[in-house]
Amino acid sequence: MNRDMYMKFKLGDLVKKISGSQWHGTVVGTYSTELTPEGYAVESSTEKGSVQIYPAKALELWNANETTLAALG
Numbered sequence: 001m002n003r004d005m006y007m008k009f010k011l012g013d014l015v016k017k018i019s020g021s022q023w024h025g026t027v028v029g030t031y032s033t034e035l036t037p038e039g040y041a042v043e044s045s046t047e048k049g050s051v052q053i054y055p056a057k058a059l060e061l062w063n064a065n066e067t068t069l070a071a072l073g
Contacts, residue, residue, distance in 0.1 A: 008038065008056045015042055016062035023052055024062055 009015060009027045016024045029041035031053060038056040043049070045064065 009040055009059065009061070014045070014062045014064055015040070015059045017054065017058055018060050019058075023054070024064070025052075 013027045025042040025044045027040050028043045031039040036055045043051050
């Protein structure tokens with residue numbers, strides 16, 4: 001079976017943290033451990049080169065256009 005078929009996000013997706021500290025960015029990698037079977041490396045949209053890792057359940061898809069419009073309005 002192809003693991004990618006069951007992944008919540010794909011490389012290049014824009015995502016944001018659901019709660020707690022804020023992090024918005026692009027999925028640049030994946031990881032898997034015994035405690036985190038599906039995790040993602042996310043490069044910050046504002047601090048290029050800064051990457052954080054999060055389990056899939058901590059992230060959701062992010063529409064950068066909506067965030068920009070909300071900030072303007």
